[in-house]
Amino acid sequence: MKNVIKSVKGTRDFYPDEMAKRQWLVRKLTEASETFGYQMYDGPCLETIDLYAAKSGEELVKEQAFVFNDRGGDPITLRPELTPTLARMVASKQNQLTFPLRWWSFGPFWRYERPQKGRTREFFQWNIDQIGSDSVQADAELLAVAATFLKNVGLNPDQVKLYVNDRQLMDSQLSKIGISAEQKPAMLHLIDRIDKLPSDVWDEKVLAEGLDAEQLKAIRELLENRELWHDSEHMRNLFAMLEVMGVADFVAYEPKIIRGLDYYTGTVFEAQATNGEFRAILGGGHYANLVADVGGSPLPGVGFAMGDVVIMLVLEAYGLIPADLVDPETLFVTVFDQDTLAESIRLASQLRAAGFKVIQAEPEKLAKQFKYADRLGLGKALVLGPEEIEGNTVVVKDLHSIEQVSVNRSQLIEHLRQ
């Protein structure tokens, strides 16, 4: 143990147990994506810095991206997010694609930040977008995908909710309060953080932006108004549609949801555990213009991203990750002794040819062989000793129930398929 070389800070090793969990997660989000007809895509993990510079000013790129020079001296970025890549891919084939696009992706991303609970430097992210539609229906569909996923992994609306807001609604409300266009970005940022800051500190910061006490009061009232969405036709239509889709119980209006990224222009949303214990599980929204910054013609869209870290913490906390992700169908063929080894190997080969997954033991004490099979979590072990070979049978033992039966060799495959 002493001189094992350390892994890179903020990265994780996926041992088979963890890998099985990750694969399970991928299956769940794949199902949710494909149920709605979304197609899988991916881009490179390496991009030029220019791609991200197009949406400059963001801390995400300037402070958090891994940037290094390649051997030719050109700056290379490990992708910190997928949206710019998506924009580039869409823009460069804009005239050949059939809109609206329904695309999803899952892959690794890197951000150089201080690792802590729910935050690593290398993480996996599910991205899903519908591009080319400006409709309420598109917004509702993405929320429905998210809700479907949450439901499929076993979460219920009491545990997790999708909190939704509308940036245009907030914009007009802030105007009503008399907040200037110059003040708005800072105010939106403060609204986004209201639950993180002590209330007196938050008040101070708002006043420091040049608002008076009356405006402060008005904003606080605004942020407590969960009925505010009735003022927005877009939100009314959205909630009506979510009702029809049968996912409304997973969605709630929340005026404090703003989202950090600047490119969101309409509906914004994030999924959170209702107990407030975890970071946001997923986040997304509607953007008016995906590809203009990378040289395409304006295209609206809506999408969200979900990291693997927080969702797994939430699922772990609620005990929703299946304990037995080991493939129980894998068969274990024991070996009685050196003399019968060839016959065991022959049996294993026949079973593999018939489509079974088979692990072949080596000739050592049967007790050790069974212990090994048990630790791997396997479901069935086959015993082929001199007696069985003599009688042309195989003993099939269920490793969970301890029951074992002797099966005629000719009926073995049929027996195992039951």
Next chain:
RNA sequence: GUGCCUGUAGCUCAAUGGCAGAGUGCUUCACUGUGGAUGAAGAUGUUGAGGGUUCGACCCCCUCCAGGCACCCCA
């Protein structure tokens, strides 16, 4: 990038500045054709790393590394 907390056997944790331990897990055996139970025996540590103070450091001090928490940011 900022502040605070933590780091001892594979894991969970003890040890007032005075011989580094327990539980669990692991290996072997009891069980000569069968795993989880039980019992017996056994192995395992540069106390995260490096330096300092001290007769003596797991313990006190400094630096670094890693993890956790809160900022920042965000999936």
